[in-house]
Amino acid sequence: xxxxxxxxxxxxxxxxxxxxxxxxxxxxxxxxxxxxxxxxxxxxxxxxxxxxxxxxxxxxxxxxxxxxxxxxxxxxxxxxxxxxxxxxxxxxxxxxxxxxxxxxxxxxxxxxxxxxxxxxxxxxxxxxxxxxxxxxxxxxxxxxxxxxxxxxxxxxxxxxxxxxxxxxxxxxxxxxxxxxxxxxxxxxxxxxxxxxxxxxxxxxxxxxxxxxxxxxxxxxxxxxxxxxxxxxxxxxxxxxxxxxxxxxxxxxxxxxxxxxxxxxxxxxxxxxxxxxxxxxxxxxxxxxxxxxxxxxxxxxxxxxxxxxxxxxxxxxxxxxxxxxxxxxxxxxxxxxxxxxxxxxxxxxxxxxxxxxxxxxxxxxxxxxxxxxxxxxxxxxxxxxxxxxxxxx
Amino acid sequence: xxxxxxxxxxxxxxxxxxxxxxxxxxxxxxxxxxxxxxxxxxxxxxxxxxxxxxxxxxxxxxxxxxxxxxxxxxxxxxxxxxxxxxxxxxxxxxxxxxxxxxxxxxxxxxxxxxxxxxxxxxxxxxxxxxxxxxxxxxxxxxxxxxxxxx
Numbered sequence: 001x002x003x004x005x006x007x008x009x010x011x012x013x014x015x016x017x018x019x020x021x022x023x024x025x026x027x028x029x030x031x032x033x034x035x036x037x038x039x040x041x042x043x044x045x046x047x048x049x050x051x052x053x054x055x056x057x058x059x060x061x062x063x064x065x066x067x068x069x070x071x072x073x074x075x076x077x078x079x080x081x082x083x084x085x086x087x088x089x090x091x092x093x094x095x096x097x098x099x100x101x102x103x104x105x106x107x108x109x110x111x112x113x114x115x116x117x118x119x120x121x122x123x124x125x126x127x128x129x130x131x132x133x134x135x136x137x138x139x140x141x142x143x144x145x146x147x148x149x150x151x152x153x154x155x156x157x158x159x160x161x162x163x164x165x166x167x168x169x170x171x172x173x174x175x176x177x178x179x180x181x182x183x184x185x186x187x188x189x190x191x192x193x194x195x196x197x198x199x200x201x202x203x204x205x206x207x208x209x210x211x212x213x214x215x216x217x218x219x220x221x222x223x224x225x226x227x228x229x230x231x232x233x234x235x236x237x238x239x240x241x242x243x244x245x246x247x248x249x250x251x252x253x254x255x256x257x258x259x260x261x262x263x264x265x266x267x268x269x270x271x272x273x274x275x276x277x278x279x280x281x282x283x284x285x286x287x288x289x290x291x292x293x294x295x296x297x298x299x300x301x302x303x304x305x306x307x308x309x310x311x312x313x314x315x316x317x318x319x320x321x322x323x324x325x326x327x328x329x330x331x332x333x334x335x336x337x338x339x340x341x342x343x344x345x346x347x348x349x350x351x352x353x354x355x356x357x358x359x360x361x362x363x364x365x366x367x368x369x370x371x372x373x374x375x376x377x378x379x380x381x382x383x384x385x386x387x388x389x390x391x392x
Numbered sequence: 393x394x395x396x397x398x399x400x401x402x403x404x405x406x407x408x409x410x411x412x413x414x415x416x417x418x419x420x421x422x423x424x425x426x427x428x429x430x431x432x433x434x435x436x437x438x439x440x441x442x443x444x445x446x447x448x449x450x451x452x453x454x455x456x457x458x459x460x461x462x463x464x465x466x467x468x469x470x471x472x473x474x475x476x477x478x479x480x481x482x483x484x485x486x487x488x489x490x491x492x493x494x495x496x497x498x499x500x501x502x503x504x505x506x507x508x509x510x511x512x513x514x515x516x517x518x519x520x521x522x523x524x525x526x527x528x529x530x531x532x533x534x535x536x537x538x539x540x541x542x
Binding site for chain 2 (some may be wrong): 021022058061121122124125128133134135137138139140141142144148149150152153156197198199200201202203234245247248249251252253254256260300
């Protein structure tokens with residue numbers, strides 16, 4: 001890697017809600033871009049490339065919606081690239097922006113996107129289409145039941161209960177209540193979660209993320225540009241991706257390398273990112289984590305994968321309050337994906353939130369003294385995992 | 393001001409070619425009510441559902457291996473929510489490691505009363521032995537078979 005660092009100099013995000021009837025899809029993209037550009041203090045002409053963050057088209061209901069977004073990101077006469085790695089799209093987009101700068105090709109890159117999942121009649125109907133039409137589409141697979149099946153194995157291996165799952169929702173909702181940009185901000189109790197209806201056993205309604213609408217944008221720049229312009233920045237010091245193979249049924253059975261209970265490739269991406277950042281003991285060196293977890297149960301295997309504990313120990317540690325805002329190592333202080341999921345930008349918001357934390361700009365959900373943070377994104381059915389280390 | 397909206401529906405029909413491997417697999421299900429996997433010559437893994445190549449070596453698989461009809465539940469879920477264009481709830485489905493296979497095959501679980509979620513889940517717990525059942529009239533599809541507790 002080059003000695004030149006890549007910095008984050010601007011962040012923009014919507015106040016996420018179910019619907020935004022006041023704004024078209026490009027309006028939402030532009031909303032986040034304007035906030036990020038103002039945050040960076042730059043003009044549109046300063047941007048040399050745009051990485052467009054857009055997951056499955058059918059979620060916004062516009063084929064190749066990056067076409068209609070091209071004006072909203074001011075991409076006229078600029079390099080332009082669309083990224084789609086499902087739920088990991090946002091962090092993959094930040095990574096692609098990073099590589100534009102790290103390669104020396106560009107000094108300043110914008111990454112942006114938006115989603116309007118709330119306009120989609122049924123996101124599970126769209127997500128069912130990510131399964132292959134040969135063997136698996138005939139089954140009613142979707143992301144909820146796919147991760148419900150992960151929960152079943154996690155329960156069997158490590159003893160997670162439905163109450164343990166509820167505890168994640170309770171924690172994240174309490175934190176989302178402090179974040180004005182979060183979608184679900186109502187504080188709930190364990191009993192509320194347990195009393196909510198079953199969607200796909202053992203996942204109940206309040207174990208699930210919402211279908212959110214809103215935009216996200218970030219501006220990345222080279223260290224040289226940041227110093228020349230005397231800009232304020234935080235730094236991406238480690239990043240990596242890792243994939244798992246396609247078939248859900250291969251992550252079980254006889255000695256699978258990557259079990260469906262866990263997030264094996266997320267662990268690999270984080271290990272690679274830690275190595276790049278020089279982190280050897282994440283449990284003591286990381287101060288805050290924004291881990292992509294759209295269902296309560298998946299926060300546990302994500303914490304395990306982050307190396308904060310041995311597999312399954314996250315259950316007891318969360319019960320002890322270690323991952324709460326104010327605890328030893330806050331996880332998802334923004335409320336996380338469980339409280340806000342505008343899929344195309346969700347994993348970008350993980351990076352943005354952790355950047356705000358180490359910058360000391362997270363407001364009501366600030367983790368005191370945070371200087372080193374990690375973010376992650378998960379896409380597909382365990383196919384695409386991405387991770388980043390962000391430092392002040 | 394009044395904010396307006398427009399409704400759009402996507403309704404697109406695809407005719408997907410299944411390829412040689414899945415075609416043979418489905419022919420065996422239709423004509424003989426038997427499930428087969430494909431063996432990877434290098435690792436010996438029996439891949440179910442059958443694939444023409446191994447994801448680990450990218451080499452072609454070389455041999456058909458009959459698997460099942462017995463097996464064990466590897467995971468499951470019970471769906472209680474209605475989703476657009478997906479079956480009416482409740483239904484149980486999941487993945488089963490059929491005898492002789494190295495990877496698990498998806499299918500519905502039938503014959504379990506799903507009225508009480510906790511009781512139904514206890515009956516489907518990981519490790520439970522099942523047997524594969526086949527429809528009398530088969531078309532050559534995943535929905536030609538399902539799993540019942542043995």
